[in-house]
Amino acid sequence: MQNELGADNLQIIAVAIDEDVEKVKAAAEGINYPVLIDAQHLLSELYGISNVPTVVMIDENDRIARPNWSASGNDAFREFSGIDSDRQHDRIRRWVREGDAGTTEDEARAAVPDYSADDEAAQLHFRVAAELRRRGDDEGAARNFDRAAELAPHDWTIRRAMLPLRGEDPFGQGFFDLYGEHQAAGSPYRGLHGY
Amino acid sequence: MTNDLALIDDGPLINTDALPESLGWALKDEGLCRDDRCVLVPDRDALTSGDMIDVTAVAALLDRPALVDETSGLVAVGAERGQRRAGINQLQAPDFSLPNAAGELTSLSEYRGRKRLLVAFATW
Numbered sequence: 001m002q003n004e005l006g007a008d009n010l011q012i013i014a015v016a017i018d019e020d021v022e023k024v025k026a027a028a029e030g031i032n033y034p035v036l037i038d039a040q041h042l043l044s045e046l047y048g049i050s051n052v053p054t055v056v057m058i059d060e061n062d063r064i065a066r067p068n069w070s071a072s073g074n075d076a077f078r079e080f081s082g083i084d085s086d087r088q089h090d091r092i093r094r095w096v097r098e099g100d101a102g103t104t105e106d107e108a109r110a111a112v113p114d115y116s117a118d119d120e121a122a123q124l125h126f127r128v129a130a131e132l133r134r135r136g137d138d139e140g141a142a143r144n145f146d147r148a149a150e151l152a153p154h155d156w157t158i159r160r161a162m163l164p165l166r167g168e169d170p171f172g173q174g175f176f177d178l179y180g181e182h183q184a185a186g187s188p189y190r191g192l193h194g195y
Numbered sequence: 196m197t198n199d200l201a202l203i204d205d206g207p208l209i210n211t212d213a214l215p216e217s218l219g220w221a222l223k224d225e226g227l228c229r230d231d232r233c234v235l236v237p238d239r240d241a242l243t244s245g246d247m248i249d250v251t252a253v254a255a256l257l258d259r260p261a262l263v264d265e266t267s268g269l270v271a272v273g274a275e276r277g278q279r280r281a282g283i284n285q286l287q288a289p290d291f292s293l294p295n296a297a298g299e300l301t302s303l304s305e306y307r308g309r310k311r312l313l314v315a316f317a318t319w
Contacts, residue, residue, distance in 0.1 A: 011309040023318035025296035034301045036293035046289040056313040064286040124262035124271040170319035
């Protein structure tokens with residue numbers, strides 16, 4: 001998409017909300033736009049991102065043309081930066097070429113709820129946990145991961161991101177359990193679904 | 196570029212001299228200052244105790260969330276609430292500066308003047 005729309009003044013910026021530098025490096029192989037690493041989940045907090053992949057469309061003047069946007073239903077993003085469906089591509093093309101993101105201001109403003117105090121605390125506990133883990137304080141890490149999970153049970157940048165940091169497979173049973181819990185809660189997502 | 200996060204050891208009371216290094220802000224006569232911004236400190240005594248300063252009180256003045264992990268003494272300070280809210284409520288995209296795998300920093304504002312597709316992903 002960068003190749004297709006670069007000449008029309010689009011710049012893709014991919015950000016991994018992720019601690020695993022090696023895995024991100026591998027994923028960034030051959031990519032012709034910046035692939036950045038957000039190990040401390042700054043973007044989760046700044047943009048209220050609760051799951052990935054999430055796309056935010058930002059115009060030339062730093063206005064958010066279309067906020068936190070996820071693939072709908074069971075659509076999988078083909079690559080971490082790609083958007084699988086033609087309809088999603090079309091929306092992006094229309095925005096880049098015609099300046100129309102097809103999103104009203106009201107819709108955009110209503111899309112992402114602000115962080116509650118619990119959401120804020122959850123992010124902080126996650127960071128503390130990750131740091132304590134780095135320092136070899138496993139008990140301190142567990143204490144803080146547990147608290148983060150309690151405070152933000154539907155934030156996957158917390159619940160799922162912590163699985164590999166706790167020695168669990170993010171594609172294994174822990175993930176399935178999380179997915180089931182998430183679905184039972186109505187699959188909450190902070191942002192826009194669909195095409 | 197003030198959108199950063201902090202993890203501070205042995206808090207919440209730290210040496211006032213260590214504040215710039217820990218949080219990027221300095222306590223001056225004008226208040227709490229960073230680059231060309233200063234924030235008024237209405238009650239200096241609520242912030243400091245001798246040579247020491249309470250980073251959670253500083254965070255509150257900067258309208259940033261803060262947390263103390265009592266057992267480890269680690270203090271985490273989050274981003275400015277105003278930045279997040281400007282994005283969510285007023286659609287003003289918060290700036291950020293992050294490294295690639297080689298450690299080179301890129302910021303959102305570096306590409307101002309272009310439409311930007313911010314794609315957040317993960318390997319988990």
